[in-house]
Amino acid sequence: MVFFKTLLVYFLSTVFLFVAIHVWKNRRYYYLGSKIPRISLREIFHFLVTMSWVSVETLSHNIMELYARENSRLKSPVFSMWYGTKLVVVFTDPDLIKKTFNDQLQKDSQVYILLDKPLQGKNVLTENQLPKWHVQRKKITAAAFNLNSIKSHLKIMYEEANILANKMAEMAATGESFEHIHMVNLEAFATILRTLCDVDLEIQQNFHHEHPFASAVEYENKVISDCFSCTILYYLM
Numbered sequence: 001m002v003f004f005k006t007l008l009v010y011f012l013s014t015v016f017l018f019v020a021i022h023v024w025k026n027r028r029y030y031y032l033g034s035k036i037p038r039i040s041l042r043e044i045f046h047f048l049v050t051m052s053w054v055s056v057e058t059l060s061h062n063i064m065e066l067y068a069r070e071n072s073r074l075k076s077p078v079f080s081m082w083y084g085t086k087l088v089v090v091f092t093d094p095d096l097i098k099k100t101f102n103d104q105l106q107k108d109s110q111v112y113i114l115l116d117k118p119l120q121g122k123n124v125l126t127e128n129q130l131p132k133w134h135v136q137r138k139k140i141t142a143a144a145f146n147l148n149s150i151k152s153h154l155k156i157m158y159e160e161a162n163i164l165a166n167k168m169a170e171m172a173a174t175g176e177s178f179e180h181i182h183m184v185n186l187e188a189f190a191t192i193l194r195t196l197c198d199v200d201l202e203i204q205q206n207f208h209h210e211h212p213f214a215s216a217v218e219y220e221n222k223v224i225s226d227c228f229s230c231t232i233l234y235y236l237m
Helices: 002-025 027-035 041-051 056-074 094-103 109-120 127-142 147-151 154-174 180-196 212-236
Strands: 078-083 086-091
Touching: 002 027, 027 086, 041 056, 086 094, 154 180
Parallel strands: none
Antiparallel strands: 078 086
């Protein structure tokens, strides 16, 4: 019995010593984390509990409510959260994102390669198209998950699908090879912009293989998923 008590004391002392050494070694890192405004743990816990019983229809609404509450409380373009021992810093101000990217992140070639395409890529909507998007967003939000709203967009879906079918038919008639998945992605992207933003950029007519914005988003998602997968493998191993 005495042996096990001694072993337990030794184990706890070793763990405490390792934690103390880690904190001391990275003291500037944790000091920085303590200075950046953080989302309160109470709000995160409340959000997780709420998400366990709310319906899918109100999921995005609850996420936006959490963001609005914390944004008004923190009153900061930057906030942080702890992911284990990793400090996650989130920028909410687009101008600050651009400034940080241009002044700091370009110094690191690896980070620059990862973020250049998503941040510096071609925008989808120009400034004069934003008012139409604001109006359409209110309509879509008010009619979310409403069958009548979906029916009202059947004409748009039919038109874009018809354009896709005609393009494929022309290429098949000439014997030209093509990757159908890229053309289907363009058709889906054009449909989303027309239904959600009320903007027709004639994407299928102007682009054959891929759209710069869609490619940038796909690339960014791949980077995020790869980083997430590597993090899980790191902790498992």
